[in-house]
Structure formats: C-alpha cells, structure tokens
Amino acid sequence: MTTVLDRTAAPATPSTLPAPLLRERGQREVFCGLTSIIWLHRKLQDAFFLIVGSRTCAHLMQSAAGVMIFAEPRFATAIIEDRDLAGMADLHDELDRIVARVVARRPEIRMIVLVGSCPSEVIKLDLSKAAERLQARGQHDGVRFLTYTGSGIETTFTEGEDRFLASLVAALPAQEQNAKPRLLVAGCLADVVEDQFRRIFTALGIEQVDFLPMRESTVMPSIGPSTTVLLAQPYLTETARLLQSRGCQLLHPLFPLGEEGTTAWLQAAADAFGVDPGRFEAITRPGRDRARIAMTRARSELEGKTLFLFPDSQLEPALARVLSREAGMVPIEVGTPFLNRQHLSAELDLLPTDVTLSEGQDVDRQLDRLRDAAPDLTVCGMGLANPLEAEGFATKWSIELVFTPIQGYDQAGDLAELFIRPLRRRALLQTGRA
Amino acid sequence: MQLAMWTYEGPPHVGAMRIATAMRGLHYVLHAPQGDTYADLLFTMIERDAKRPPVTYTTFQARDLGADTAAIFKTACADAEARFKPDAMIVGASCTAELLQDDPGGLAAALGLSIPVVALELPSYQKKENWGAAETFYRLVRSFAAGPTPEGRNPASCNILGPTALGFRHRDDVEEICQLLVSIGVTVNVVAPLGASAHDLTRLPQAAFNVVLYPEIAATSASFLKERHGQPFTKTVPIGSGACRDFVAEVAQLAGLDVEAALAKIQSRAPWYAASIDSNYLTGKRVFIFGDATHAIAAARIARDELGFTVCGLGSYTREFARDVRAAAKTYGLEALITDDHLEVEDAIIAAQPELVLGTQMERHVAKRLKVPCAVISSPVHVQDFPARYSPQMGPEGANVIFDSWVHPLMMGLEEHLLGMFRDDFEFHDGANPSHLAPASQKTSEPEAPQIVPPGAPAWAQDAESELKKIPFFVRGKARRNTERFATDHGLSTITIETLYDAKAHYSR
Numbered sequence: 001m002t003t004v005l006d007r008t009a010a011p012a013t014p015s016t017l018p019a020p021l022l023r024e025r026g027q028r029e030v031f032c033g034l035t036s037i038i039w040l041h042r043k044l045q046d047a048f049f050l051i052v053g054s055r056t057c058a059h060l061m062q063s064a065a066g067v068m069i070f071a072e073p074r075f076a077t078a079i080i081e082d083r084d085l086a087g088m089a090d091l092h093d094e095l096d097r098i099v100a101r102v103v104a105r106r107p108e109i110r111m112i113v114l115v116g117s118c119p120s121e122v123i124k125l126d127l128s129k130a131a132e133r134l135q136a137r138g139q140h141d142g143v144r145f146l147t148y149t150g151s152g153i154e155t156t157f158t159e160g161e162d163r164f165l166a167s168l169v170a171a172l173p174a175q176e177q178n179a180k181p182r183l184l185v186a187g188c189l190a191d192v193v194e195d196q197f198r199r200i201f202t203a204l205g206i207e208q209v210d211f212l213p214m215r216e217s218t219v220m221p222s223i224g225p226s227t228t229v230l231l232a233q234p235y236l237t238e239t240a241r242l243l244q245s246r247g248c249q250l251l252h253p254l255f256p257l258g259e260e261g262t263t264a265w266l267q268a269a270a271d272a273f274g275v276d277p278g279r280f281e282a283i284t285r286p287g288r289d290r291a292r293i294a295m296t297r298a299r300s301e302l303e304g305k306t307l308f309l310f311p312d313s314q315l316e317p318a319l320a321r322v323l324s325r326e327a328g329m330v331p332i333e334v335g336t337p338f339l340n341r342q343h344l345s346a347e348l349d350l351l352p353t354d355v356t357l358s359e360g361q362d363v364d365r366q367l368d369r370l371r372d373a374a375p376d377l378t379v380c381g382m383g384l385a386n387p388l389e390a391e392g393f394a395t396k397w398s399i400e401l402v403f404t405p406i407q408g409y410d411q412a413g414d415l416a417e418l419f420i421r422p423l424r425r426r427a428l429l430q431t432g433r434a
Numbered sequence: 435m436q437l438a439m440w441t442y443e444g445p446p447h448v449g450a451m452r453i454a455t456a457m458r459g460l461h462y463v464l465h466a467p468q469g470d471t472y473a474d475l476l477f478t479m480i481e482r483d484a485k486r487p488p489v490t491y492t493t494f495q496a497r498d499l500g501a502d503t504a505a506i507f508k509t510a511c512a513d514a515e516a517r518f519k520p521d522a523m524i525v526g527a528s529c530t531a532e533l534l535q536d537d538p539g540g541l542a543a544a545l546g547l548s549i550p551v552v553a554l555e556l557p558s559y560q561k562k563e564n565w566g567a568a569e570t571f572y573r574l575v576r577s578f579a580a581g582p583t584p585e586g587r588n589p590a591s592c593n594i595l596g597p598t599a600l601g602f603r604h605r606d607d608v609e610e611i612c613q614l615l616v617s618i619g620v621t622v623n624v625v626a627p628l629g630a631s632a633h634d635l636t637r638l639p640q641a642a643f644n645v646v647l648y649p650e651i652a653a654t655s656a657s658f659l660k661e662r663h664g665q666p667f668t669k670t671v672p673i674g675s676g677a678c679r680d681f682v683a684e685v686a687q688l689a690g691l692d693v694e695a696a697l698a699k700i701q702s703r704a705p706w707y708a709a710s711i712d713s714n715y716l717t718g719k720r721v722f723i724f725g726d727a728t729h730a731i732a733a734a735r736i737a738r739d740e741l742g743f744t745v746c747g748l749g750s751y752t753r754e755f756a757r758d759v760r761a762a763a764k765t766y767g768l769e770a771l772i773t774d775d776h777l778e779v780e781d782a783i784i785a786a787q788p789e790l791v792l793g794t795q796m797e798r799h800v801a802k803r804l805k806v807p808c809a810v811i812s813s814p815v816h817v818q819d820f821p822a823r824y825s826p827q828m829g830p831e832g833a834n835v836i837f838d839s840w841v842h843p844l845m846m847g848l849e850e851h852l853l854g855m856f857r858d859d860f861e862f863h864d865g866a867n868p869s870h871l872a873p874a875s876q877k878t879s880e881p882e883a884p885q886i887v888p889p890g891a892p893a894w895a896q897d898a899e900s901e902l903k904k905i906p907f908f909v910r911g912k913a914r915r916n917t918e919r920f921a922t923d924h925g926l927s928t929i930t931i932e933t934l935y936d937a938k939a940h941y942s943r
Contacts, residue, residue, distance in 0.1 A: 027510070028493045032469025052435075054529040054558060059444035060472045064482075076439040084435055084558040085533075094435035101437055118467045118530035152469025153496040153530070364517060368859070383486065385473030390484035 020102035021339065026362025030312060030337055031064060032152030033160025034117065038065045039403065040164055040213070041074045043188050046110040048102055049075040049219050051150070052095065052127060053117030074109070076102065078117055095130055110142060113164065116149035144164055144217060146171060156337040158235040158313045158402065161188055165212055165239040169246065175224035182208040182226060183269055184248065187233030190405035197408060200266060203283045204275045223248055228272045232256060232407060235314035237340050254346045256407045257415060258322035259291035264346070287409030294413025295326045301420045303328030308375035310384065311335035311361050312398035317347045319401065324352055327416055331355045332373045335366065364421050367384065377419060394422045440776045440796055442751035442814055446556035446566025447492045448473050453570040454524060455487040455599035456627040461520035463511045465531035465538050470492040480817050481600055490514040504536045504841050515549065522632040523547065523571065526554035550632065552577050564650040565754060567598055571627055572654040578635035583663045586934055589643045590689040591621040595656055596648030597628035602729065602813045603827045604628060607647060610829035615645070618682060618696040622688050624913065643688045647671065647828065649728055650752060659867065673732035675705050677835045696736060702830035704837040708741055716841065722747035722788035724779055724797050725812025727755030731762045733792050733811050738766065747771065747786040780788065781843070787912045790844060804832040804911070807843035892921040894929045901931050916941045
C-alpha cells in the first residue's frame with residue numbers, strides 16, 4: 001500500500017518535525033472509538049452508553065473489556081438485525097423500545113448517550129435526530145440524551161472520547177457576560193489524578209476549575225471567552241476545535257506526563273492566571289522533587305534501552321518524550337494513528353531528531369521494521385503482544401497506558417514502572433523458554 | 435433490534451476466523467472497517483496463541499467509502515498472497531463491509547491468484563459465530579473434498595471433525611479422543627479443521643466414517659461427506675461416562691469391531707468417585723444448566739445419571755439446535771430455555787433456585803452475584819478456559835475432569851453438616867469462605883444476593899428474621915423465598931418462627 005515520505009511540513013504547521021514523517025495506509029491494528037466507552041462509562045457515573053451497531057460491536061466491547069466487569073456495565077449494544085435493514089421494523093421505533101428498557105432497568109441513569117457505529121454510519125441512521133426526538137418527547141424525564149460516533153470508519157480508539165467530549169461541549173451552557181476567568185481541563189483523567197491537580201490549582205490560587213468530562217452528567221460547567229482550556233490528553237482534536245469555536249482560550253503546553261511535562265502543563269495555567277512565579281515554584285517543588293526521585297530510580301533500569309511504539313492512543317509522542325528525556329530510553333520509531341501537529345508542537349520539539357515518526361499504519365510493514373530494529377521494548381496492542389513475545393521481543397500492551405493513572409508528578413514513577421516491569425520480568429524468569 | 439449487554443456468540447466472521455486460525459496454510463482476507471482487528475486478541479490473548487491469526491483486514495475508513503473500497507480489497511488480497519504465501523485463501527466481509535456489497539468473492543476471482551480461493555457469504559445481521567464457523571468449514575470441505583470416493587477404504591478408519599481454534603477445551607478433547615480411538619483399534623485419518631491443511635481436506639474421503647465431536651461446527655460438513663462419499667458419522671458426543679460408553683459402542687459398530695472388547699478399554703475414575711460414600715451429599719442437588727447445545731445436553735445427562743443431581747433448569751443459546759435441547763429438557767420434566775439474552779437466563783436462574791449452576795462465563799458471573807457455586811461447561815471462552823494442564827471434557831479423562839470441576843465448588847459433605855450443627859459458630863459464618871477455597875479472600879463486605887421482594891410481601895417478625903440468619907447462608911435465600919411464598923399462599927401478613935418452620939416442613943423433600 002502507499003507510503004509517503006513527507007519532508008515538507010504543511011504550511012500551517014507551527015512546529016518543524018524532528019524527523020521525516022512516515023505516512024502509511026494499510027492494515028491498521030487498532031481499536032475503533034467505541035472502545036473508549038470502557039473508561040468513559042466508569043468516569044461518568046450516571047451515564048449509560050448505548051451503541052447502535054452490530055453483533056461485532058457488542059463482541060468487541062466484551063472482548064476488549066474482558067468479561068471481568070465487576071458491576072453490571074453501564075453500556076450495551078442495540079444490535080441491528082436483518083429485519084431492521086429490510087425495513088420490516090422501523091429503526092426509530094426499535095430504538096425507542098430499547099431505550100425504554102434501559103431506563104426501566106437502570107432508573108438512576110441521568111444521561112443516555114446514543115453511540116454511532118460503522119453499520120449505523122453506513123446505513124446513515126441519524127442518531128442526533130433520534131436523540132432530539134427522545135429528548136423532545138419528554139417520556140424519560142430527567143434523562144439527557146446525547147449522541148456521537150465511535151465508529152471505526154470515523155474514529156480510532158481514543159478519538160471516541162474526543163467525539164464524546166465534543167458532543168458534551170455542544171451541550172454546555174454559555175457563560176454569562178463578564179464571567180470570572182475559569183480553567184477547564186479537558187480529557188479523561190483518573191479520579192485520583194484529577195483530585196491531585198485540583199489541589200495544586202487551588203494552592204496556586206486558581207479556584208475556578210472544571211474538568212471535562214465531569215463525574216456527574218447533571219453538573220454542566222458553562223464555557224465562553226473567559227474559559228482557558230488545558231488539554232489533559234493529546235487526542236482531543238475535535239473537542240479543542242469546538243471549545244475554541246465557543247470562544248475558549250486554548251493553551252498548548254507539553255502534556256502532563258513526567259516531571260517536565262507536568263510542570264510545563266501547570267506552568268501554562270499559572271501563566272494564564274497570573275500566578276506569582278515564587279508561589280508556583282513553592283507549590284510545585286515537592287511534586288517535582290518526588291517525580292524526579294522516582295524517575296532517577298527508573299532511569300537506572302531504562303537508560304539506553306531502545307523503544308518502538310506502535311500506533312494506538314495518540315499518546316505515543318508524549319510518552320516517547322518522557323521516556324527519552326527523563327528515563328534515558330532511545331525511541332526508534334514512534335507510531336501514532338493521527339498526528340495533531342498543533343497540539344503536539346511542544347512535544348515534537350523535544351523528541352530526538354533521529355527518531356522515525358509514523359502516522360497511520362501498515363502493520364505488516366511496521367512489523368518488518370520492528371524486526372530490523374530489534375528494540376529492547378515494544379509498545380503495542382493486545383493482538384500483537386503475545387506473538388511478539390513468542391518471537392523474543394519484550395512488549396508492553398498499550399491499552400494499559402490509557403487505563404492506568406500516569407499523569408502528574410505522583411504518577412511519573414508509575415508510568416516508568418509500566419515500562420520497567422516487562423524488562424524486569426524477562427530478567428527474572430529462569431524457565432528456559434525459547 | 436436486540437439489546438445486548440453481553441453476547442454468547444460473536445459475529446459469523448469470527449467463526450470463520452476460528453476455522454482459519456485452526457488450520458495450517460490457510461489465509462483469510464476479510465473486508466472490514468478499522469477496528470474489526472480487535473478479533474485478533476481473542477486468539478492471542480484468550481487462547482495465548484504464539485502467532486497472529488492468519489487474517490488480513492482491509493480496515494477501510496470513512497474517507498475510503500467515497501473512493502474505491504473494492505480496490506483496497508484487491509490490494510489486500512494480492513499483498514496477502516505475496517507476503518504469507520498460503521496454500522489457499524478464504525475471502526469474505528464483516529458486518530459493515532457486507533453493507534457495501536463489494537463482493538469479495540468476485541473481486542478475488544478477478545485477481546486470478548495462483549492459489550484456490552473460497553468465497554464466504556456470512557450474513558452478519560442474521561447469523562452468529564458458530565453458524566459462521568460451520569458454514570466456513572462446510573465451504574472448505576465442499577471445495578477440497580469433492581473428488582472421487584476412493585476404493586477399498588479401511589473400515590476401521592475415521593476422521594475427527596469439528597475442533598477449532600478458540601473452542602472450549604478442543605485442544606485437549608482431540609488428544610483424548612485420538613487416544614481412545616487408537617486404543618480400540620481405529621485409525622484416525624484426518625483431524626479437521628484443527629491442525630489440518632487444505633491438502634488434508636482432500637484426504638477426508640479416504641476414511642470409512644466420521645467422528646463428529648462438535649455438531650455446532652461439523653454437522654453440515656458431516657452430512658455433506660455422508661452424501662458425497664458415503665461416510666456415516668457418529669451421533670454421540672463423548673462427554674460423560676455414559677456418553678463415552680455409547681460413543682465407543684457406536685464407533686465400534688461403524689468400524690466393524692467387537693463392541694464388548696472396545697468398551698473394556700474405557701478406564702475412568704469418575705463412576706467410582708460418584709459411587710463412593712463421600713458423594714452421598716451430592717444427591718438431589720438442584721443444578722441449572724446453560725450453554726451451547728452439545729455441552730448443555732451432555733451436562734444434563736451427567737448431572738442426573740452420573741452424579742444424582744436434580745436438573746432444575748436446562749437451556750441453550752444455540753438456536754440451530756433448539757429442537758435437540760427441547761427434546762432433552764422434556765426428559766427432565768422441564769421446558770427448555772432457548773435464548774441468547776443473558777438477562778433472561780439470569781431471571782431463570784433466580785426462579786429455579788439452583789444449588790449449582792453449570793453455565794458459561796456469563797452464568798458464572800450471575801452465580802457469583804447470587805452466591806451460588808458454579809462451574810463453566812461451555813463457550814464463550816475466557817482465558818481461564820485454556821488451562822495450562824491437560825483438561826479435556828471428552829473421553830474417560832474428560833469424565834474425571836468434569837467430576838472434579840463440578841464437585842469442588844460445592845461444600846464437602848461433612849462441612850455442610852457442620853454448618854448445620856454449629857450455626858452461630860464464630861468461624862463458620864456467612865462471611866467465611868468454604869475452607870477448601872482460598873483463605874486469603876475473607877471478604878465480608880459483599881452484598882447479599884439480590885432478593886426480589888414483590889409489593890405487598892409478608893413482613894418478617896424480628897425473631898423470625900434472626901432465626902433465618904441461623905440457616906446456612908448458601909440456602910438462606912431459598913429458605914427466605916420459600917417462606918415468603920408459603921406465607922403469601924396462606925394469606926399470612928407476618929412471618930413468625932412458626933411460619934418459618936411450617937414452610938420448611940411444607941417444602942422439605
């Protein structure tokens with residue numbers, strides 16, 4: 001399939017790339033956007049995600065989430081069947097019936113999110129119309145209906161969260177004229193990380209802080225020109241665009257991974273809110289020191305080890321930056337499903353110049369490059385990890401990087417630990433495995 | 435539309451993947467959108483395969499829809515042939531690609547590849563995983579085993595049909611049944627699809643008869659081979675001691691061997707273990723059974739005839755074999771539950787009040803919530819269903835494995851009596867796990883099993899409520915429900931200690 005070596009950056013690009021960008025189009029070994037429901041439904045505790053799709057969607061969700069869901073999940077699939085496609089059943093009536101069943105079973109639900117899928121996109125089922133109708137009809141009082149697409153033809157893995165947050169942004173109220181400056185942190189963070197950041201912001205004197213998504217769907221922050229946005233995740237292209245179109249000011253610092261990233265991220269907010277440098281230094285100093293100590297320990301195990309990242313979550317460039325600058329690892333290839341040069345400009349500036357950046361995927365070619373490079377550690381999805389281990393490569397499954405709290409000072413060590421463990425384990429095992 | 439929080443079967447193309455992954459030298463080119471590659475992890479994570487499944491996905495995206503998705507498919511086919519050099523290829527579409535109507539079969543044929551290409555039509559909005567696997571296997575058998583029927587076949591030779599990748603204990607069942615067949619003097623010609631190449635399929639007609647281990651996968655192929663090559667096939671699935679004996683007798687007859695001599699070869703501990711006095715406490719335990727048709731029907735027979743349980747519920751998600759399950763259920767005086775809605779299965783379990791659940795991973799979760807012991811007997815599979823040890827379900831060793839895995843979750847006989855004798859014992863209390871389970875997990879915070887309290891239900895007097903707490907926790911839910919039903923039936927608004935024991939007398943068996 002096609003491979004384009006792109007040495008000329010697009011004109012609007014604010015940053016020059018550290019190295020040529022390898023653009024690939026071929027088989028992509030990545031999840032679709034539906035998968036992000038696995039963490040979104042844990043984050044928004046009164047929301048229910050109803051995928052309108054096929055048996056494949058339902059099967060993906062239970063396979064990716066594992067059957068080890070401890071509580072009954074707050075997501076499900078309305079499986080489109082033959083009679084729906086043949087027009088023997090009215091899709092909208094069917095959807096109403098299923099929504100009624102969900103509401104009856106989970107009366108505590110305050111938000112139902114209709115999630116589009118590949119088949120619903122291809123048959124052009126208008127879910128926003130369905131959501132509008134369900135809302136207008138008022139049959140389910142106190143339930144807000146939202147919709148977005150998590151289809152594989154439109155979204156890759158974390159982009160599902162992006163589309164969901166974008167649909168939330170569209171529903172956020174506008175702030176009043178002359179509203180006080182507020183900080184909005186966009187992107188799912190683990191609750192523990194969110195609480196840490198909130199404490200730091202409060203200590204810095206930034207009191208008005210909202211997080212998107214919120215934990216409860218009934219608490220909708222208002223936004224507008226007095227809102228400054230800090231992205232907690234690098235994959236929020238659509239969300240950021242919508243926030244900007246609502247007049248919000250978007251900051252573009254490093255992402256809050258590792259000591260350096262977390263400091264730069266907090267610094268951007270501090271600068272925007274006019275926090276005194278002395279105060280910033282005093283408040284962040286303990287966290288920076290703790291992160292540095294943790295990373296120094298990690299460095300002793302990771303320094304000089306080569307790293308190959310397959311495309312997965314769009315976190316890859318930021319991860320490569322942390323691991324190279326703070327842990328001394330040597331990234332060989334950094335793959336990402338999509339490279340948002342604007343959001344990642346600060347990250348790209350800090351990547352080593354000899355790294356291969358690749359966007360998109362042709363998995364078989366990428367595996368060829370991996371075997372040539374023979375890295376010490378490979379970050380890849382679950383479909384590839386065991387086969388690569390069997391070939392003798394140490395791997396880290398990438399999905400753990402979106403399920404584990406890794407942002408902020410106090411998680412810098414945990415982040416490094418995720419990469420250390422596979423290497424340490426290999427050194428430990430004396431099983432005579434080939 | 436069907437509401438599904440969980441599904442028993444994946445889409446039919448996953449069934450096709452199970453065939454492709456089971457076989458050697460076969461490659462599957464699947465027209466599918468980005469994201470459908472998730473299915474690889476079923477094989478690499480759940481089954482811990484050391485190799486990626488032999489599947490190339492076109493992974494088209496929205497921007498391709500306006501352009502030429504058919505061209506992407508052709509490129510993928512040509513690239514897959516060049517890179518993987520398979521002996522044969524299967525081509526098809528997943529649910530989304532089916533809507534595009536690109537005709538993978540026609541496109542692949544137009545490429546003029548140098549290898550045989552078998553086109554699959556798997557209607558994703560009608561059919562499911564097992565059907566997809568059966569259809570794929572049938573298409574392959576039709577394509578490769580359609581040659582002339584050989585002369586002078588060894589009457590004591592057979593093929594084993596049905597085992598696939600990602601099957602519930604297929605790996606070990608095949609080994610066990612091969613050993614069993616060889617021990618009674620039958621030669622195994624080809625095992626398929628597991629481990630077979632396209633060339634092996636051409637050798638299928640050389641055997642005198644077929645052994646069908648998994649009718650859900652192999653029934654259509656076996657019928658075709660019977661018609662085309664006059665190969666009869668076995669009807670008994672050798673799960674459990676009784677079925678194992680029937681199977682050996684059936685095979686000996688088909689092979690023209692001495693039936694008694696063949697039966698004498700079966701060595702299993704399970705019948706003696708079931709007869710030993712420690713198993714007395716198993717008598718009449720109520721079991722609820724749900725799974726694929728083959729495993730559910732086999733489990734019911736073992737439960738009643740080989741362990742002395744009472745089958746209080748029997749069902750299956752395999753609609754294709756609903757008739758067989760209904761017929762089996764009738765022999766236990768039950769109405770079969772045929773559904774792929776796990777919520778319906780959950781309701782049926784609650785209503786049946788079993789003391790043991792034999793089901794899939796989903797029923798395991800339901801049983802856990804209801805605090806009822808459970809053993810897994812059927813697909814859909816989970817990483818735990820691929821144990822490191824040899825652990826077949828079929829054959830003599832399978833009967834032993836089943837005895838252990840069904841009996842271990844239950845209280846041992848004396849333990850149950852002790853719980854009855856010392857109801858308020860400080861160690862034998864509700865929160866304590868059975869002593870043979872992990873002592874580390876002494877959690878007491880788990881919520882009580884959900885109770886269904888209908889409006890206007892009789893109220894419990896305080897002393898009756900505390901008397902109820904003296905009943906061992908694993909039967910307390912049942913005692914509560916029975917007492918409430920008894921009270922309602924007798925028009926009592928308050929439940930006293932007397933009511934509790936009246937109900938106990940009323941319901942005692």
